[in-house]
Amino acid sequence: MYRSHVLICGGTGCTSSGSAAIEKALVSEIEKNGLKEEVQVVKTGCFGLCALGPIMIVYPEGTFYSMVKVEDIPEIVEEHLLKGRVVTRLVYQETVTDNGIKSLQDTAFYKKQNRVALRNCGVINPENIDEYIGEGGYQALAKVLTEMSPDDVIQTILDSGLRGRGGGGFPTGMKWKLARNIVKDADQKYVCCNADEGDPGAFMDRSVLEGDPHVVLEAMAIAGYAIGATQGYIYVRAEYPIAVERLEIAIKQAREYGLLGNNIFGTDFSFDIGLRLGAGAFVCGEETALMTSIEGNRGEPRPRPPFPAEKGLFQKPTILNNVETYANIPQIILNGSDWFASMGTEKSKGTKVFALGGKIHNTGLVEVPMGTTLRTVIEEIGGGIPNGKKFKAAQTGGPSGGCIPAEHMDIPIDYDNLISIGSMMGSGGLIVMDEDNCMVDIAKFFLEFTVDESCGKCTPCRIGTKRMYEMLDKITRGQGTLEDIDKLEELCYYIKQNSLCGLGQTAPNPVLSTLRYFRDEYVAHVVDKKCPAGVCKHLLSFEIDPEKCKGCTLCSRVCPAGAISGAVKTPHVIDKDKCLKCGACIEKCKFGAISKK
Amino acid sequence: MKIEELNAIRDKMKNQVTLRAEDPDSTKVLVAMGTCGIAAGARDVLTAFADGVAENNIEKVMVSQTGCIGNCQLEPIVEILEKGKDKVTYVNMNADKAKEVIEKHLIGGQVVSEYTI
Ligand SMILES: Cc1cc2nc3c(=O)[nH]c(=O)nc-3n(C[C@H](O)[C@H](O)[C@H](O)COP(=O)(O)O)c2cc1C
Ligand code: SF4
Ligand code: SF4
Ligand code: FES
Ligand code: FES
Numbered sequence: 008m009y010r011s012h013v014l015i016c017g018g019t020g021c022t023s024s025g026s027a028a029i030e031k032a033l034v035s036e037i038e039k040n041g042l043k044e045e046v047q048v049v050k051t052g053c054f055g056l057c058a059l060g061p062i063m064i065v066y067p068e069g070t071f072y073s074m075v076k077v078e079d080i081p082e083i084v085e086e087h088l089l090k091g092r093v094v095t096r097l098v099y100q101e102t103v104t105d106n107g108i109k110s111l112q113d114t115a116f117y118k119k120q121n122r123v124a125l126r127n128c129g130v131i132n133p134e135n136i137d138e139y140i141g142e143g144g145y146q147a148l149a150k151v152l153t154e155m156s157p158d159d160v161i162q163t164i165l166d167s168g169l170r171g172r173g174g175g176g177f178p179t180g181m182k183w184k185l186a187r188n189i190v191k192d193a194d195q196k197y198v199c200c201n202a203d204e205g206d207p208g209a210f211m212d213r214s215v216l217e218g219d220p221h222v223v224l225e226a227m228a229i230a231g232y233a234i235g236a237t238q239g240y241i242y243v244r245a246e247y248p249i250a251v252e253r254l255e256i257a258i259k260q261a262r263e264y265g266l267l268g269n270n271i272f273g274t275d276f277s278f279d280i281g282l283r284l285g286a287g288a289f290v291c292g293e294e295t296a297l298m299t300s301i302e303g304n305r306g307e308p309r310p311r312p313p314f315p316a317e318k319g320l321f322q323k324p325t326i327l328n329n330v331e332t333y334a335n336i337p338q339i340i341l342n343g344s345d346w347f348a349s350m351g352t353e354k355s356k357g358t359k360v361f362a363l364g365g366k367i368h369n370t371g372l373v374e375v376p377m378g379t380t381l382r383t384v385i386e387e388i389g390g391g392i393p394n395g396k397k398f399k400a401a402q403t404g405g406p407s408g409g410c411i412p413a414e415h416m417d418i419p420i421d422y423d424n425l426i427s428i429g430s431m432m433g434s435g436g437l438i439v440m441d442e443d444n445c446m447v448d449i450a451k452f453f454l455e456f457t458v459d460e461s462c463g464k465c466t467p468c469r470i471g472t473k474r475m476y477e478m479l480d481k482i483t484r485g486q487g488t489l490e491d492i493d494k495l496e497e498l499c500y501y502i503k504q505n506s507l508c509g510l511g512q513t514a515p516n517p518v519l520s521t522l523r524y525f526r527d528e529y530v531a532h533v534v535d536k537k538c539p540a541g542v543c544k545h546l547l548s549f550e551i552d553p554e555k556c557k558g559c560t561l562c563s564r565v566c567p568a569g570a571i572s573g574a575v576k577t578p579h580v581i582d583k584d585k586c587l588k589c590g591a592c593i594e595k596c597k598f599g600a601i602s603k604k
Numbered sequence: 605m606k607i608e609e610l611n612a613i614r615d616k617m618k619n620q621v622t623l624r625a626e627d628p629d630s631t632k633v634l635v636a637m638g639t640c641g642i643a644a645g646a647r648d649v650l651t652a653f654a655d656g657v658a659e660n661n662i663e664k665v666m667v668s669q670t671g672c673i674g675n676c677q678l679e680p681i682v683e684i685l686e687k688g689k690d691k692v693t694y695v696n697m698n699a700d701k702a703k704e705v706i707e708k709h710l711i712g713g714q715v716v717s718e719y720t721i
Contacts (some may be wrong), residue, residue, distance in 0.1 A: 010654030010667055012623055045651065066624045067666040091637035091669025130624055140610060141617025149607045265605040272607055 009047040011088060012066045013037075016129065017050040018217050019210070019249055020057025025077070029061050032077045036084040046088050049138075052218020052253075053210075054129035055372030056116070059099060064129075069110030073099040116369050119388050121350065123358045124172075124211075124334035125374045128218030133253050136260040139221040145266055147337035148225050151232055152274045155340075160233040161187060164336070166344035168356030173201050173292075173329030174407065174433045175509075176355070176422040185316035186234040186326045196236035197325040198227050199301070200333060202243035202250070203285050203292035206405030207456065208436040211360040212330035214372055216243065216250035219334070220257035224267065224280060226333035229340065231278040234326055239280040242297050244287045254282055289406070289460035293508050294327045296462070307464050308508035329434070331360055351377030355421030365402075365438040366392050378419040381411060385439060396441040400524070404433025406453045406460075407513030409520025410446065429520040431513070445542035446525040447532055451479040453517040461510060468511030471502040475518060483543040487533040496522055537604075544588040547603045553578035555600035562592035562601060619658045623666075629687050630664040631710070633657070636681040638672020645698060646680035652702035653682070662710055678721065684709065694719045 015021075015030050030050060037046050054062050059073035063083075070093050072083065079097050086092045093108050101116070102109040111117055122128075131138040139145070151160055165180030186196060200223055204212040216223065227239040243251055258280055261267040269277040283301045285291045291306035298320045300306035319325025335357060339347045348356045355377040361384065364370050368390030375384060381401055385391065392398055400410040409430035411418075418424050422432050440449065454476040463469045478495045481487045499515035499522075506512045522529060531537050538546040551562070551571075556578040563571035563579055570586040573579030581592075581601075593601045635641070635650040646669075653667045670683070678695035682705070685691050692715050694705060701719055708714045 008655045008658040009620070009623070010650060012620075014624065045654070067668050089637065090639070090642070090671060091635070092671035131621065137613055137617050138621060140613045141621040143614065145610055146614070149610060153607065272605065272610075 009045060010067075011046045012049055013046060013088070014049045014051050014064045014066065014129065016052070016054050016060060016062040017133075017249070018053030018057065018060075018214060019247070020053060021060035021062055022249060024060045024074075026061035026075075028077050029063070029075055029080060032080040033063075033084065036080050037088065040084055040089050042084070042088055049132045050134070051131060052128045052133050053214040053372065054111075055125065055214065055374075056369070057372075058370040062129075064111065068093070068108075069112065070108055071099045071102050071111040071114075072097050115390065116371075116373070116388055119379070119383060120374050121358050121376050122374050123338055123347075123350075124215060124331050124360055125218070125372065126338070127222065128214055128372075131219065133218055133220055134256050136221060136257065136264060136266075139219070143341065144221055144337070145225055147340035148228050148232075148266065149272055151229050151340055152272050152276055157187060157233045157235065160229060160340070163339060163344045164233075167339045167347040168344075168351070168354075169332065169335055169339065169347065170355060170422060171329055172331035172335075172359065172434070174404070174431070176432060179328060179332055182316065182326050182328070183230060183233050185314075186236075186324050189317050190324045193235075193324050195238070195321075195323045196234055197320040197323055198230045198234065198236045198239040199298070199320060199325060199327040200227055200239065200241040201292060201294070201297060201327055201329050202241055202247075203287075203297060204244065204247075204330075204434065205287070205289035205292040205460075206407075206434045206436045208364050208405060208438055209362050209434045211362055211372055211435050213247050213250050214360075215330050215334050216247065217253055220250075220253045221261065222337060223254075223330055223333045224257055224261050226336035227280060228267065228271065228278045229336055230326060230328070230333075232276050234324070236326075237277050237279070239278065240283050240301055240320070241280060242283045242285055242291075242301060245284040246287050251282065251284065258282070288462070289456075290462045290508070290510050293510060296508070297327065298325065307462050308510075310507060331435070352419055352421045352424075354423055359420070359432065359435060361435045361437040363389050363437050363439070366396065366441040366444070367439040368393055375420075377421045380417050380419055382416040384420070384437070385416070389439070392439065392441050396443065399440045399442050399444055400446065402430075402438040402440065402449065402517075403436065404431040404513075404516070405436045406456050407431060407509065407516055408433045408436075409516045410440070410449070410524060412524040429516070429523050431516070443540055443542070445483075445538050445540040446521040446528050447479060447483055447538075448540075448542045450518045450521045451476065451483060454479055454514070457510065457514040461514075465505075465507040465511060467502045467505040468507070468514065471498060471506075472511070472514050474498060475502070475515065479518070482529060482532045483538070484545040485532060485536040485543075489530070489533055492522070492526075492529050492533065541603050547588050548583060549581050549586055549588060549590075549592065549601060549603050551579050551581055552600045552602065555598050556596075557598055557600070559597070561595045561597070565591045565595045567591065619661070622663075627664060627666075630666045631687070632683075632685040633665060633667045633710070634670045634683040634685065635667070636672060636679060636683070637669040638676075638679070640676035641672060641679040641681065644676075644679040648699045649680045649682060649697045649702050652699040653706065656703055656706040657710070660706065660711060662706070665710055693721055695721050 063072040170176040296306040296308045315325040360374045558576040680697045682694040
């Protein structure tokens with residue numbers, strides 16, 4: 008019997024910061040100290056605090072060590088595991104208080120969270136099915152198969168109010184109901200899982216797959232029972248090798264236990280799941296493109312109707328749900344629809360996982376009840392904006408979403424509220440921007456992404472987004488006119504209305520929302536030829552203030568263009584024609600003599 | 605797999621995974637594991653508590669260690685912190701006494717006063 012568990016994060020973030028070497032060192036130190044029988048090392052999935060990685064938690068105390076290095080391991084093992092003395096120096100400093108060490112659960116980052124979809128992430132070993140079962144895993148499947156009819160299952164999901172977490176927010180129960188009933192005598196139906204996660208900056212689906220892969224398998228089997236399908240497919244991007252590996256292990260273990268396969272729990276329900284790897288094109292996350300890709304063809308969208316519920320994968324009735332959507336299902340079955348519906352707002356129930364990034368203290372994954380305000384997420388859970396800078400906007404929904412300005416910080420986050428202020432939930436990327444971000448530049452960034460990712464099948468998207476990008480580029484170079492801004496806006500509406508799939512239909516959103524809230528910044532670029540945030544290089548001019556310059560020559564030595572001249576101890580001067588606007592000189596000058604305007 | 609088998613695995617694993625669920629209401633058994641404590645046999649005491657709690661399926665008890673308390677001649681020392689009650693300190697413990705404390709104190713709710721200070 009182990010008296011202590013050391014959990015070490017094996018998610019993508021921590022793996023890239025070296026957690027595998029730490030795990031090895033830990034195991035060997037534990038052995039060296041004769042603690043092998045007492046202390047268990049558990050490799051888990053992502054804790055959601057990847058920026059602090061590699062992460063390690065010691066239970067039962069719940070001591071949270073962050074940014075652990077291999078060199079620290081002997082000390083942690085000897086002091087903490089052997090002698091019971093927490094190594095305060097190496098503990099995540101937010102948890103250090105005057106009365107000792109707080110557990111991670113008591114930090115501001117965790118306290119306001121409510122983990123449903125992420126409940127097992129960072130808690131269990133995802134490569135051991137027994138740990139999932141120990142947390143109540145596969146009980147929901149057992150309940151469904153032995154106590155509920157398919158219609159009961161669908162009714163429970165409908166009543167829970169669960170809506171799709173992949174972006175669209177379509178009611179999940181409704182989707183299942185359509186797939187169950189629309190074609191009466193289908194010989195085959197399919198259950199698909201969308202694990203393509205193309206939104207740059209989003210990684211919640213990856214974290215669920217890495218940290219709790221069985222929850223997706225269990226939920227898909229439940230969906231299969233509900234709609235009458237015996238085969239499922241998970242479409243996961245090949246750039247997620249850890250997720251793919253854990254899914255493979257999970258599927259194998261579930262088959263060995265007979266939790267996938269024929270006659271599950273001795274009933275006449277059979278269900279199996281296959282993996283399909285995507286090459287990582289953003290458009291392949293769109294439902295019809297995804298199915299086309301699983302069929303072995305080039306991942307291009309096709310017109311709807313017919314909707315997948317009627318003619319989906321291989322022309323058979325199909326449902327497609329997002330990873331996070333599935334991660335909620337077993338809990339809804341076990342705890343009931345009322346439990347789930349008690350969280351959230353009137354039309355958006357449950358919780359939502361966000362990937363917090365950008366100008367924020369605690370970057371990472373957070374799961375909060377729907378209806379939590381942006382202010383709570385950013386200021387309390389996220390710990391606010393670093394360096395005393397001012398909040399400017401939060402971007403949600405990635406390339407399909409928009410920016411939320413400070414004036415809407417107190418709006419409860421849910422599907423409908425976000426749409427009403429010109430953004431959208433999207434998959435849950437949440438990028439915080441401060442006064443140093445230029446909104447025109449942000450819009451340009453997302454358009455560059457869409458231009459690259461447009462599959463090219465329809466003209467409004469292929470050509471339209473390209474034209475939009477060119478106009479934005481022109482504006483950031485200071486060559487735009489007020490007329491260009493109007494033309495840009497017009498083009499946005501045209502593309503929205505005429506594109507074939509969601510990619511094109513939502514691509515203009517980043518531009519429309521920045522125009523709506525930050526039009527003055529666009530105007531400053533074209534009229535004053537200035538970038539107020541000091542980002543757009545072509546509009547910047549670097550100058551040395553002769554009053555402050557001490558002539559230390561540091562700047563002229565770092566300038567890659569040789570643009571700075573001046574004798575020692577006399578004020579230096581920048582040759583504007585040569586200057587590349589790289590900013591290197593500003594960083595070097597100790598006297599704050601150089602400014603960009 | 606039958607549902608009974610699923611439940612059996614769940615029950616077997618439950619002890620394992622609940623170690624990671626922090627419950628502020630749980631009773632804490634803290635074994636002092638300073639150098640002197642370890643020399644006096646604190647390790648056996650710790651193991652006895654950990655095993656005993658698991659074997660008897662005692663819920664809401666967390667077995668952990670602390671550093672040296674500064675009473676080396678009384679080691680091994682065990683503190684039991686129960687919510688809403690005074691701290692109980694057992695001294696000069698060994699594995700057998702630990703078993704007794706588990707039975708009488710943790711299960712039975714009676715402090716074994718002959719081992720306290
Ligand atoms: C261009 C584009 C990309 C998309 N990418 C994803 C994705 O990566 N993951 C995802 O779950 N849904 C994505 N979607 C949404 C899917 O088309 C689909 O609505 C969703 O997977 C349905 O699952 P849900 O109802 O559980 O949200 C994308 C949609 C579009 C238009
Ligand atoms: S809208 Fe864009 S991504 Fe979608 S089908 Fe048309 S070209 Fe392809
Ligand atoms: S911004 Fe870069 S190129 Fe321009 S003067 Fe400074 S160092 Fe030289
Ligand atoms: S990968 Fe370790 S905390 Fe996210
Ligand atoms: S060289 Fe002029 S202030 Fe640095």
